[in-house]
Amino acid sequence: MxxxxxxxxxxxxxxxxxxxxxxxxxxxxxxxxxxAIVDMTNSDNDEYFEWSYSVQSMILSSFFWGYVVLQxxxxxxxxxxxxxxxxxxxxxxxxxxxxxxxxxAKIGGWQFVIACRVLQGxxxxxxxxxxxxxxxxxxxxxxxxxxxxxxxxxxQLGIALQLIASGFLATAWxxxxxxxxxxxxxxxxxxxxxxxxxxxxxxxxxxxxEERQYIQTSLGRNGEQxxxxxxxxxxxxxxxxxxxxxxxxxxxxxxxxxxTEMPTYMKEVLNVNLTKNGLLSSLPxxxxxxxxxxxxxxxxxxxxxxxxxxxxxxxxxxxxxxxxPALALIGLSYSPEGNMWLAVLMLTVSVGINAGQYxxxxxxxxxxxxxxxxxxxxxxNFIANIISIIAPMVCGFIIKDETDPGEWRKVFFxxxxxxxLTNLFFILFxxxxxxxxxxxxxxxDPENITKRKESLK
Numbered sequence: 001m002x003x004x005x006x007x008x009x010x011x012x013x014x015x016x017x018x019x020x021x022x023x024x025x026x027x028x029x030x031x032x033x034x035x036a037i038v039d040m041t042n043s044d045n046d047e048y049f050e051w052s053y054s055v056q057s058m059i060l061s062s063f064f065w066g067y068v069v070l071q072x073x074x075x076x077x078x079x080x081x082x083x084x085x086x087x088x089x090x091x092x093x094x095x096x097x098x099x100x101x102x103x104x105a106k107i108g109g110w111q112f113v114i115a116c117r118v119l120q121g122x123x124x125x126x127x128x129x130x131x132x133x134x135x136x137x138x139x140x141x142x143x144x145x146x147x148x149x150x151x152x153x154x155x156q157l158g159i160a161l162q163l164i165a166s167g168f169l170a171t172a173w174x175x176x177x178x179x180x181x182x183x184x185x186x187x188x189x190x191x192x193x194x195x196x197x198x199x200x201x202x203x204x205x206x207x208x209x210e211e212r213q214y215i216q217t218s219l220g221r222n223g224e225q226x227x228x229x230x231x232x233x234x235x236x237x238x239x240x241x242x243x244x245x246x247x248x249x250x251x252x253x254x255x256x257x258x259x260t261e262m263p264t265y266m267k268e269v270l271n272v273n274l275t276k277n278g279l280l281s282s283l284p285x286x287x288x289x290x291x292x293x294x295x296x297x298x299x300x301x302x303x304x305x306x307x308x309x310x311x312x313x314x315x316x317x318x319x320x321x322x323x324x325p326a327l328a329l330i331g332l333s334y335s336p337e338g339n340m341w342l343a344v345l346m347l348t349v350s351v352g353i354n355a356g357q358y359x360x361x362x363x364x365x366x367x368x369x370x371x372x373x374x375x376x377x378x379x380x381n382f383i384a385n386i387i388s389i390i391a392p393m394v395c396g397f398i399i400k401d402e403t404d405p406g407e408w409r410k411v412f413f414x415x416x417x418x419x420x421l422t423n424l425f426f427i428l429f430x431x432x433x434x435x436x437x438x439x440x441x442x443x444x445d446p447e448n449i450t451k452r453k454e455s456l457k
Contacts, residue, residue: 011198011207012138012215016147018193019134022091023154025186026127028162029094029120032178033113034060035166039175040105047106047174055110061389062114066121068385075129075378076230082199083134083374086126088190093123095186102176128381133374136366137200140218142304144366149296149358153289156355160285219370230375234437241368241376243430247318247361248384250422251354254325254415256388258284258351261395261411266347268402270340283344287352295320299359310367310432318360319423324353326419333409333416360426367432371439391415 037056040049051059078086097116104112131151139147162182169177198204201212235241262284295317302313332346365376398414399407 010211011204012140012143012147012201012211014196014206015134015138015198016150018189018197019087019131019151020154021189022087022193023127023131023151024158024161025091025182025189026094026124027155027158029098029182029186030063030124031159031162032098032166032182033063033117035163036170036175036178039170045174049105049110051110059110059113059117062117063121063124064385064389066118066123067125068121068382068389070122070125071129071382071385072375072378074126075132075375078126078129078133078374078378079230079372080227082203083130083137084193084197084199087130087134088193088197090123090126090130091186091193092190094120095183095190098179098183098186101179101183125381129374129378132362132365132377134199136219136370136373138215140215142218143300144363145299145303145359146293146296148363149292149299149355152358152362153292153296153355156285156289156292160282160289163282163285164279228371228439230372231437234435235369235372235376235379238368238435238437240364240430240433240435243426243428244361244364244368245380245383246422247322247357247426247430248380249387250322250418251357251361252384252388253391253418253422254322254329255351255354257391257395257411257415258347261392262347265402265408266340266343269337269405269408270343280344284348284351287348288355291352292355292358295355296359311430314360314364314367314432315427315430317356317358318426319356321354321356321358321360322419322423322426324356325350326416328353329412329416329419333412337405361430364430364432368435369438370434 037051037059039045041051041056042048043050074086097120101113101116104116108115135144135148135151165181166178169181196206198206201207201215204212262281266280299313299317302308302316303310308316328346328350332343332350335343335346365380366373369376394414395411398410401407
């Protein structure tokens with residue numbers, strides 16, 4: 001019976017698709033302002049805003065002011081109330097604010113826009129902790145690579161399609177259409193998820209007893225899920241956890257360096273105006289989305305065939321995801337001046353091969369402690385997103401002349417070095433073995449723990 005449900009489609013796949021859409025919409029609403037603000041401040045339009053560059057920078061960064069604040073509380077809330085409640089709030093509130101953004105900007109100016117972006121960031125702080133909690137509840141070990149990749153890759157597809165679609169929407173119906181379309185789709189998803197979504201197989205009214213049993217058996221749990229207090233003291237002294245956090249920080253440094261600086265580099269060094277070429281700017285994210293699926297499938301195949309242990313599989317794909325971009329950035333640094341397409345290829349490879357991280361450090365938090373995966377992700381995302389804010393500031397400190405390829409080379413070498421060192425630390429010190437503090441001591445059956453460890457080898 002388990003083989004039937006491991007091979008066929010079930011409620012867990014419907015949940016996977018709904019969570020994929022949630023990531024898609026969340027990231028679309030996260031980046032829509034980057035494209036919309038170009039048209040919002042275009043004096044050729046009948047309706048535009050005379051915002052200075054400093055005001056525009058504040059608007060673009062204000063999302064992260066809120067995003068960082070609730071990461072750790074978000075993980076704790078997801079564990080306590082379940083992932084469904086908070087992910088619904090996250091997408092629903094972001095959709096509502098998107099719908100109100102055009103009229104609010106007209107009435108309240110840039111101050112209203114910043115307030116909305118901060119609130120969007122605050123509620124999107126729940127996204128990753130909720131996703132980790134829901135993945136830990138719904139996805140069997142044998143399918144974790146493929147299904148979790150489908151979910152998390154939705155974010156990159158959201159970025160890519162937002163970059164492509166925004167230009168067409170703004171040209172056809174004005175910049176307001178960007179927010180109305182995002183808000184409308186988010187509202188539709190919220191209604192559907194309230195009806196079909198569930199925090200776990202145990203709380204789902206649609207799942208069959210056979211599929212529920214298959215998931216529970218794979219994840220090593222039976223009966224109603226217990227809720228334990230988060231053992232912050234033991235988490236603090238868990239080296240494998242901090243190795244994953246270090247890898248997360250390295251990932252964010254490189255990824256956000258490219259995401260924030262790539263348009264400027266291509267405009268000033270390669271003489272490409274990306275604001276008028278959404279397709280070109282979306283190529284790296286489309287590559288990341290496409291490459292995530294074979295990597296996720298290979299992860300499951302390697303684990304299922306027992307070619308490598310779960311720990312070594314995580315290390316392998318995290319190395320692809322971080323050391324691959326490190327090499328590509330070195331190649332980008334020495335691309336001949338004036339060769340735009342080679343530089344675009346290197347940028348696309350840098351971001352695209354980064355998909356390996358989906359089945360690398362991201363899944364370590366679930367492997368180490370499924371009961372506290374949302375809390376672990378909240379702590380890691382809090383620290384890593386501080387790095388996301390710092391990285392562009394360091395780039396600004398290094399680059400004095402945006403047209404000088406030599407100064408950009410320093411930025412790319414720095415990102416490459418951080419990619420390399422953080423993944424090296426990850427390789428040396430992380431593991432996928434379930435930690436003893438995942439359950440209270442009285443629930444730790446030595447025989448069951450031994451079986452779980454054996455299954456990870």
